[in-house]
Amino acid sequence: MRSIRVFLVATIVAILILFNFVAALQGYQSSMREADKLFDNQMLVVAKLVANLDVTEEKLTELKLGSDLAFQIWQGDELLAASANTPNTRLREFVPGFDFINFNSYRWRALSQYEEMNDRWVIIAERTDLRFVLAENVVLQSILPLLLGIPIVGILVWILVSRGLAPLTSLSLALKRKPANDLSPLEFSDSRVELEQMLASINGFIARLEAAMDREKRFSADAAHELRTPISALKIQLHNLADSVDPKTPAYRELQDGIDRMQHLIEQLLSLYRSSPEQFEQNSKPVKLFDLVQELVARLYPEFEKKDQMISLEGDAEFEGEELVVNGDAFALETMLTNLMMNASRYTPKGGQIVVSLSRKAGRIRLVVEDDGIGIPEEDRARIFDRFTRLSSAQERGILGCGLGLAIVQHVATLHNTQVEVGPSRFATGSAFSIEFLPWAEREAKDMKDEKDLGA
Amino acid sequence: MFINGVVIVLQEILEAALMLSLLLSFLHYINRAYAGQTYMRRTWVTYSIVIGVLFAWIYSVNFSRVSEAFDYVGLEITNATIHSLSSLFLICIAWLVPSREHAGFQLNSGHRAQLLTVCMIAVVVLAILREGSEIFQFGGGVLGRDEATSILSGGLIGAGIGVCTGVLLYYALTGLPARLSLRACTLLLALTAGNMASQAVLLLTQADWISYSSTAWSSESLLSEASVVGQLAYALIGYESSPSWLQVGAYFIGGLFVLVSPISRTAWVNKAHWD
Known part of the structure; x- marks a missing residue:
């Protein structure tokens, strides 16, 4: 048999999870896009900084860039300076803007920028995998609580649904506990608006049942009396008839059988109703x-x-x-x-x-x-x-x-x-x-x- | 990495969850239509899931051994067999579900109910074997990696979406009026049987056991397979944006066997008890 509680809990929790998880996915994707923009902006700042660098050897060694960042500074076809993790060739064509490139067995997000003041082309590259992991770690911090919260939500929904259904359960118990011979109206103190109509219908049904039972009781008693009496009279008459008619004649025997059958039938009918x-x-x-x-x-x-x-x-x-x-x-x-x-x-x-x-x-x-x-x-x-x-x-x-x-x-x-x-x-x-x-x-x-x- | 976890687990779980919802909806229909005469229990579902998970694990640990069989197309052949059997059992289910055409038919008499349960168990076990083995394989590759937390979180989100979609589909199918519910169930059963047959053909083509046939159409521009709706359509009705003619043929034949079954006629053609 289907349970209202299981249906409500399963569907509510399923809808909650579905919406939350789909929203989390949507949030994840938009957050990752925003993080990408943030990293790109950061690269623009770094590019500006690198473009104005003093390219003497001493100054460059002071510049500590992580292995996830690479740069090249070009003046015409001459490579003025570069980080140690870049090749001697151009990382990409001198086209201003962002692009993806591959070198050193990694995929990089690259930015080329022309610095008019020094007549330099600066190329900055950042490893995409590290960028991605960094961004993802930040975004996931907002998603993980969702996962951990789902069991708690499930338990809360279960408790709330159970509380909501409690009056219905109490009504079922009250009906079950009511003895079958108790045809008094059901008194149910914990009634709610939703149960009022049901309670009124149940009590109306009980009242009609009581009336029907009374009628049946009266019928049984009346039938027992009204039918048994004439049959007893018939039996006495039959007994008296035996004095004037031979009891072995077929007509007498059939009459006797008929009266016996009728008595038996009435007794059986009364047993059935009793x-x-x-x-x-x-x-x-x-x-x-x-x-x-x-x-x-x-x-x-x-x-x-x-x-x-x-x-x-x-x-x-x-x-x-x-x-x-x-x-x-x-x-x-x-x-x-x-x-x-x-x-x-x-x-x-x-x-x-x-x-x-x-x-x-x-x-x-x-x-x-x-x-x-x-x-x-x-x-x-x-x-x-x-x-x-x-x-x-x-x-x-x-x-x-x-x-x-x-x-x-x-x-x-x-x-x-x-x-x-x-x-x-x-x-x-x-x-x-x-x-x-x-x-x-x-x-x-x-x-x-x-x-x-x-x-x- | 997170999104990879979501997509891979969602694809696998969604397909198995939808299949299970469909079968449970059929059970619900039988119990509703034959109330008082019979009651088909659902205890087999738990056993089927346990057996399916066990088989899936055994299959996944033997992936490399299986893949070396049949001249290194063992995986394709095994998966094609699993898909073909699934399609066959789904067709059997359609023919075994009692219809109103059988006046006076008693589900408990004979072995019809038992056969139906066996077919349903087989379908669930095969679905979990098919999808679960891939999840095991994916999980095995992820554990111990730096991104494990991110991928597993993605996997959990994917599993959550898949299972919840299955639960909602079940309640949606069983909440419909009887005739509409039966129509939706038989239609989905036909589409799933067709999908399984079509997948079997695709795998056999990949294994070069069936010669390649030309692409029937391309609807990638209308609905991309990679989109969320595309993935849902793939799990639900086996949507492919550019199927081959052979796949289309297999899909059609698989679905047709379900659509000509007595239960399908009861749902779509005959006047039944609810009219």
């Missing part, structure tokens, strides 16, 4: 998974017995001295497990086997429900968790169901930050549903880490 994220947060607590599974196996045993099915529970309440505890909503987990086990029973023929196993795998708690039933073709595995999906193989066999069981299982798994995987079972036929939970202690640690990452 296991909402905010209720999950509210009811979330450590759940001993083994105890829950054991209790459910015992409770549902009569259902398996009806079909002569054998159900077994594998695993222990503890693994290496540690209890298998997950962070979750016991009611939602119970609904999920009941659906998985009843699903296994429904799609397994009489006398079949169902195994529920609990184990620790790679730091996670693994729950598997498998059977030797009709199984699920591989191409259908992706869609079995969709709501109201019933496979043709089940319909052909006349297996009752409303297509909501696995959707509920998936929904509960998602609430617990995990997912359901389906594959072949350990038997020759049948399927296995496996879910991996993060243990209680590790989940706590992960939540703390997520919070820390957000704050960083």
Whole structure:
């Protein structure tokens, strides 16, 4: 995911460096040109000085010129005087002005000047490489601080951007810390002009969500009451009908199946709506998974017995001295497990086997429900968790169901930050549903880490 | 001396930085276009840079040995090979980037994502090998000299300008609207692939492995290669003021292979999801 902070720091520092460095280059070039002019002016002064020299031997030896400077004094074709580092020939033609020449294996900047008063031509030459180094050393003194300053600028930009983004980070943290069941408006004291609209939108959204939640809660309660009551009445009427109609007649059986199916569908729909994220947060607590599974196996045993099915529970309440505890909503987990086990029973023929196993795998708690039933073709595995999906193989066999069981299982798994995987079972036929939970202690640690990452 | 340091390091760093920005922009496009389906990581970039620097150093210390090979044109041949491979891998990238034409295409299925990553690693390693070896060679020659501080300062300024231009290009490309960003990326990819092919031809001509062909045109008066804009154009699109006909041909063919790829058609011709 892209970070606003990295984007801002990278682009601001890049633009600063680019402009500063290009400006430094520009400054370097113009400073070097100015330094050249300065050196040329200096040569003009030296040329004037040399032109008026007394050319007797004694005076010339007093004149101490460095090896980077050379001169010749000509009168017509006669060389009156010259520095030791020049040849006896003319360094350049008698043309007034500056030029570049080569001698003594170096390149020189040369100046020729005619001195009318003494009728002399003076040629002054200065080594370009030494001139260049001298000029560059001066110019670089202004560029080096730029290079050294860049890391400091980078750190300052990072600090400033972080400070600028701090209210946004605080808002994210406040939102993350807000429990899912807390639908009160978000109070955020560190608000800025830029965040005001966002805060208003968030609080507006929370208010609308609260209203929607209230409607849904009322619907669930009303539906539970309004739909369950007539179905109970229908069941009583059906029971009474058995006194006057033979319960084995096809019409009676179909009526009974229809009422059972409707009751099941309503119960499943209510389970789906009851296991909402905010209720999950509210009811979330450590759940001993083994105890829950054991209790459910015992409770549902009569259902398996009806079909002569054998159900077994594998695993222990503890693994290496540690209890298998997950962070979750016991009611939602119970609904999920009941659906998985009843699903296994429904799609397994009489006398079949169902195994529920609990184990620790790679730091996670693994729950598997498998059977030797009709199984699920591989191409259908992706869609079995969709709501109201019933496979043709089940319909052909006349297996009752409303297509909501696995959707509920998936929904509960998602609430617990995990997912359901389906594959072949350990038997020759049948399927296995496996879910991996993060243990209680590790989940706590992960939540703390997520919070820390957000704050960083 | 300072300015020499700037120019040499800038030329090398700029080319590698622009190449890396371009590839990262493609990754950004893939992650944006296939959000929820796939996420191509960028961890390989660090490894590629480390491997590239290592290879560049090995290559630079063996420069003299390499240059003696193939009748003393070993460097030209090796560099031509590096350029040709770069061009080839860039063309492969263009063909491997998933396009919207593949309805229901899953990037994670098969080995497409892995192949794409391998090609990107190869391009980055080759770019750093090519440019880094020259910087190592330059640095080795500078150390111990009186002007070392001045040249290294120049090198740092050059490196700074090169890297910052790369960073800004990346954010400019990824900040554009999706279609425009993809258009710019594919166009730059085509120009870079063409540039690499053209450079390979130039090097083979210099090695006398390919016979010399006449100069196609001269635009030195319009844009000098030595100017700052000329250098930027050279790094970005391989601008040369007086290329030979063979170079122009290689440039055209390299670019064409990218421009006929499905991703290029998605960017320039087809109506895609963003229309």
